[in-house]
Amino acid sequence: MTATDKRPSWPIGARLAFRFVFAYVLLFYLSFSAFFAPFSIPFALLSKAIWSVIVPWVSTAILKVPAPALVSDGDGLAQWIMFGGCFMMAVFATIVWTILDRSRSEYTKLQDWLMVIARYLLGIAMVTYGLAKIVHLQMLPPHLGKLVQPLGESSPTSLLWIFMGSSAAYSAFTGFVELLGGILLFVRRTTTLGALVSFGAMTQVVALNLAYDVSVKIWSMNLAALALVMLVPDLRRLMNVLVLNRSSEPADFRPLFSTARRNRLAFRIGMVCLVLTLGFRMFGMLNGRGSAYGRTPTPLWGIHEVSSFSSNGVEMPPLTTDAARWRRVVIERSGLASIRFMDDSVKDYLSSVDSAAATVTFVPNPDETVTAAGATRLAYDPNLIQSRFEEAMDAGVAEAFVMAYSQARNGDLHLSGQWRDSGVEVQTTRVDESAFLLQTRGFRWVQSYPYFR
Numbered sequence: 001m002t003a004t005d006k007r008p009s010w011p012i013g014a015r016l017a018f019r020f021v022f023a024y025v026l027l028f029y030l031s032f033s034a035f036f037a038p039f040s041i042p043f044a045l046l047s048k049a050i051w052s053v054i055v056p057w058v059s060t061a062i063l064k065v066p067a068p069a070l071v072s073d074g075d076g077l078a079q080w081i082m083f084g085g086c087f088m089m090a091v092f093a094t095i096v097w098t099i100l101d102r103s104r105s106e107y108t109k110l111q112d113w114l115m116v117i118a119r120y121l122l123g124i125a126m127v128t129y130g131l132a133k134i135v136h137l138q139m140l141p142p143h144l145g146k147l148v149q150p151l152g153e154s155s156p157t158s159l160l161w162i163f164m165g166s167s168a169a170y171s172a173f174t175g176f177v178e179l180l181g182g183i184l185l186f187v188r189r190t191t192t193l194g195a196l197v198s199f200g201a202m203t204q205v206v207a208l209n210l211a212y213d214v215s216v217k218i219w220s221m222n223l224a225a226l227a228l229v230m231l232v233p234d235l236r237r238l239m240n241v242l243v244l245n246r247s248s249e250p251a252d253f254r255p256l257f258s259t260a261r262r263n264r265l266a267f268r269i270g271m272v273c274l275v276l277t278l279g280f281r282m283f284g285m286l287n288g289r290g291s292a293y294g295r296t297p298t299p300l301w302g303i304h305e306v307s308s309f310s311s312n313g314v315e316m317p318p319l320t321t322d323a324a325r326w327r328r329v330v331i332e333r334s335g336l337a338s339i340r341f342m343d344d345s346v347k348d349y350l351s352s353v354d355s356a357a358a359t360v361t362f363v364p365n366p367d368e369t370v371t372a373a374g375a376t377r378l379a380y381d382p383n384l385i386q387s388r389f390e391e392a393m394d395a396g397v398a399e400a401f402v403m404a405y406s407q408a409r410n411g412d413l414h415l416s417g418q419w420r421d422s423g424v425e426v427q428t429t430r431v432d433e434s435a436f437l438l439q440t441r442g443f444r445w446v447q448s449y450p451y452f453r
Contacts, residue, residue, distance in 0.1 A: 009105035018107050019097045021229055022114050024090035028222060029121055031082050036124055038280050039273055055081050073369075074215025083218050112254055115230060119185045119194075120274065122226045126182030126198050128281045133175025137288055139164035143379035144303050145330050145338055145372045147436050158374040160212040165376065166438055177201050185230075186274065188253055192234045199227035297333035298382050299353050300360055300405065304329040304413050304428035311422045318342060326426060329413070330372065335385040337362060338372035348372040350389040353405075360415070362401045363392050 010018070031047045033040035048070065055078045056067035068077040132138040139161050146154070146162055154162070164171050178201045184194025202224035209217050231238070240246040257263050306326045309316050316325045322342040331337045337351040348365040349372075367388070370378070378384065393400065403417035411430030417423070434440070437453055444451075 007106050007108050010107070015104070015107065016094065016098065018111065018114075020090050020094040022107075022110065023093035023097070024086060025114065025118065025121075025226065025229070027086040027089055027093075028083070029117075031086055032219070035128075036121070036277060039277060051078070051082055051085075054085060058085070075218050079218055108254070111233070112256060115191070115233075116256065116270075118226050118230050119188075119191055120270070122198055122223060122230070123182045123185035123194070124274070124277055124281070125223055126178045126185065126201070127278060128182075130175045130177070130179030130182060131282065132285060133164075133171045134179065135175075135285060136165070136168045136171050137285060138175075139171055140376045140380065141165050141168075142438060143376055144301070144332055144433055145336075145379065146374070146376070147433060147438065148303055148328065148330060148340075148431075149373040153373070155374060156212040157214050158376075160208060160214065161376055174201070174204075181227075189251075191230060192238070192251070195227045195230040196238075199224060199231060202227055293380070295333070295380065295382050298331065298335040298351070298385075299355055300351070300407065300413060301331050301333045301335075302411055302413075303431040303433055304331070305431055306426055307429050308425075308427040310425040313423070320344075324422075329415075329426070329428060332372065332379040332385075334379050334382050335389070336365070336372050336375060336378050346371070346373070350385055350392060352386060352389045358405055359417075360403050360405050361389075362403070363389060363397045364399055366392055366395075366397070 029036075030043050031051065033047060034044040037044070052070055055070055058081050059065050059067040059077065063077075065077070068081075070078050072078060129138065142162050142165060146158070151159075164174075177197065181194050181198035181201055184190040184197060187194070202220060206217070206220045206224050208214065209220050234251065237248040237251070240248040255263050256266060305328055306318075309318075309325045311324065316322065318325065318327070320342055323345060325342045326339055327342050327344075328340045329337065330340075331351055335351045335353070337349040338346055339349065340346050349362040350365050351360055351362050353360045365372070365388075372379075399420070401417065401419050403415045403419075405416075406414045408414075413426075413428045413430065415424075415426040415428070441451070
């Protein structure tokens with residue numbers, strides 16, 4: 001009698017479900033495998049080649065819309081097509097597999113391999129996102145444009161980002177939970193506990209993404225589903241212990257290979273791949289943290305309230321109906337800028353300072369997918385904005401405004417130059433960004449009343 005003969009048969013429903021889940025997990029995570037670089041790069045390139053054919057065909061032939069970009073920073077149409085395509089291909093694979101392998105009564109060995117794959121996929125994702133939150137990098141602190149933006153103008157996604165970014169402590173707490181779940185998944189004996197922690201953490205993430213319209217719904221839902229997949233084999237044991245107050249049999253940790261030597265070799269190869277993959281992710285985080293917190297800001301950064309504004313030599317009073325007079329100039333540490341006019345309209349710019357000539361040049365921001373008030377990730381790195389500024393100039397922007405400037409010791413700014421059809425002169429008063437209540441409130445043990453402001 002062989003080892004396979006000793007294994008209990010699975011019900012037909014369990015076999016069908018396993019075939020689908022196994023096919024879907026492989027298809028989905030191969031399609032989105034760039035996240036797990038560097039070892040996944042060959043799979044990512046192959047996936048890109050395949051989907052670059054499928055996505056345009058589905059868009060034009062079935063949906064009757066122009067083909068979208070294959071890569072987007074969120075849940076673009078291409079990502080939804082890939083998600084739906086993985087689902088449909090998994091259904092097809094399940095049907096074919098069932099027909100060709102209908103005599104198989106169980107998939108215990110294949111289940112063990114699926115669990116290993118799922119553990120490392122989810123574990124890498126949880127550790128990555130956990131560390132990003134711990135070092136306060138995923139949700140950055142409120143930038144200048146957000147501090148002065150009226151609350152009602154903020155999008156739900158941006159509001160969520162600022163809620164998380166405003167508290168380094170809470171960001172780190174959620175990060176530690178995700179990091180704990182990921183680490184537990186890397187240890188075989190704590191897989192179930194790691195899956196429980198990860199499922200709880202990812203359920204909250206999915207709820208936030210759905211409630212605040214964050215554009216990573218597909219990815220977060222699939223990570224939560226992967227945690228659930230790892231919990232399914234232990235549902236009866238968990239039910240006995242946590243709900244029914246019964247004893248439970250110990251988990252059966254079956255070796256992947258028949259010999260101890262092969263198992264040791266597989267473990268070592270897995271650990272090397274894991275360390276290099278996480279090292280690759282951590283290197284990216286350190287570089288990102290340097291971009292967010294370690295760059296020298298552009299010289300004119302700050303919140304500048306306009307105290308006087310002249311156009312063609314005529315002083316313009318601060319009338320709230322005036323669409324030409326400036327109310328406020330905000331220049332982020334990166335050089336991303338915005339001008340709010342008296343009628344509350346806002347225009348976003350990329351700025352570049354020439355300190356030697358004492359001039360600052362403003363060009364309209366060509367990226368219409370994000371505003372300066374919402375662009376937390378673009379607010380801190382001057383190299384990024386300077387690169388975008390140069391690209392805009394090389395592309396031949398329709399408008400480029402060069403203003404002479406002088407700046408007092410207290411940060412007050414004077415600008416003069418040609419702005420569209422008028423010669424303007426602007427005097428501003430710099431606002432202390434550290435004085436905002438959101439920045440200064442801190443923590444109190446003793447509070448007689450909730451501090452709602």
